Amino acid sequence: MALRSVLTGVGSHLPQRILTNAELAKRVDTSDEWIVERTGIRQRHIAADGERTSDLACGAGVQALQSAGRDAKDIDLIIVATTTPDLTFPATAARVQAELGVVNGAAFDLQAVCSGFIFALATADNFLARGQAKAALVIGAETFSRIMDWEDRGTCVLFGDGAGAVVLEAREERSDRGVISTFLRTDGRMHDLLYVDGGPSQTQSVGKVRMIGNAVFRQAVEHISGAMLEACARAGVALDEVDWFVPHQANQRILDGVARKLGIDVDKVVSTVALHGNTSAASVPLALDVASRDGRIKKGDLVLMEALGGGLTWGAALVRM
Template sequence: MTRSVVLGCGSYLPQNVVTNDDLALRVDTSDEWIQQRTGIRERRIAAADETTSTLGIAAARRAMAAAGISAADIDLVLVATSTPDSTFPATAVIIQAELGIERGFAFDLQAVCSGFVYAVTTADALLQTGQATRALVIGAETFSRIIDWEDRTTCVLFADGAGAVVLEAQPAGDIKTGRGVIASRLRADGRHRSKLFVDGGPSTTGTVGHLRMEGREVFKHAVGMVTDVIEDVFAATGYTADDIDWFVPHQANRRIIDASARKLGIDPEKVVVTVDRHGNTSAASIPLALDVAVCDGRIKRGDLVLIEAMGGGFTWGASLIRW
């Protein structure tokens, strides 16, 4: 048996910081209102010359440096994004070329905010079956490009950024202490697609469109769906909330994060939270948070890390990883 082991991670955030007070100059809102309902204080917005691929390239280079590998060592590039550079080709092949990766294959995966969990699960399956040896898994978004900046219910939430991890197929080792992706569970239910969507697309309007969301409906479903899939991971592995060293959820809303941890019985001290600084960066939010916690010394080799997300579709999922 093999496991997909994390060799390194990296992230990149645009330099442009937009605070709640900055947004209050554009729409009818306030710092107090935003923080009370979301926990967000500020977010990063890509510059005019930055794209999803340029953010992803910067994060990927840092992840590769942390892993101590070169372009010649990578044979799979998988990019989770809902905001690709172009309809085609895939943003993954743009990143592949810019990094000088000439082996293997590359493709995009679209599961909105659940994209990184879906991508880790997909890369893990491909590594375990021998389709690749080392995978560069990236979550990258420029959600500012699909936001209606006159809609105060959404423009205060979403932001831009990228994060990446390098996974390598290695012998599984001890079932309890061996490093790598231990188990993942994915779900989707398209009956809820109208609750969080973009009102454009090549085949419908021929336009990019804007993000639309029924906030209360999303919140209502989020905690139940997330905890359900995590409980499935626990059941499959025999681990419990007490065994978790770090819980790294999708950074959508502080109230959802807190409610999920509370329902699962996860100690608040074990929860990694970056939504206050990053906002909701969709598929980039989990790898961004992972890199923050690795860089500040919280997540260490051998730690048991639980990641989870829910996004438009609805899609949702969770992965348990021995770091």
């Protein structure tokens, strides 16, 4: 019987500090009405001084382990999807491994910006399905506030900080539980639509987020829709068989646009964007945790996760909980 990667636990962690639209309006030329109308975002969480991406990742990881009924000794693979690592090196995942007390296997970071968690989930699935690991902790964690230009209202209103995590375990399942299909794509020709204008090799600096918003919106609706359809087609599953859609929480207009394009019932789309903003690689597992803890997503449900990020990168993952 073939091994399957089964999602056994989910968790999340948010910084305590909340930054509302009204507070942002005191710093930049904007208003609560302007932000809500164009993005659906009402607030976002911001990491405190000294609070690192690894701190958020560890918080989410602990919750996911508790949810799965596992502890550090059971984990032999950690993948942290992040664009905002603690340091250039070593990997944030290495710090998470040490902080959580994991002593087995490998730990590394993965960089696909807002699509990072989907790419990390697919990567972990391949390790587990090939028998190269037994249990993986897959984390999306970001402190995007560290790379924001707080004078650019086109970007600073969008992003927040946070982390989400899942535990994946290799099992010989007789049912169809677990990761059923994944679909990943990158098109580097669209690099300039969404990027950070700094880095150790090119500018010897961290840099700030730069984005051509309208162009990213168009690409997001088209490519996210295509990724969702492809993930379902690879699994032989019709879109209307999916119980819950958990998208990257970039902008409520993108969520609504994809739903309209594919004829999806909006009541089946998990949206946390109003409370969290765009937390990049953290947004999908963070939304998954919210919907799992409030009882919407249950064991046996068919869940389709999807995202698009800088690169451009995009992808989808179909999972039976």
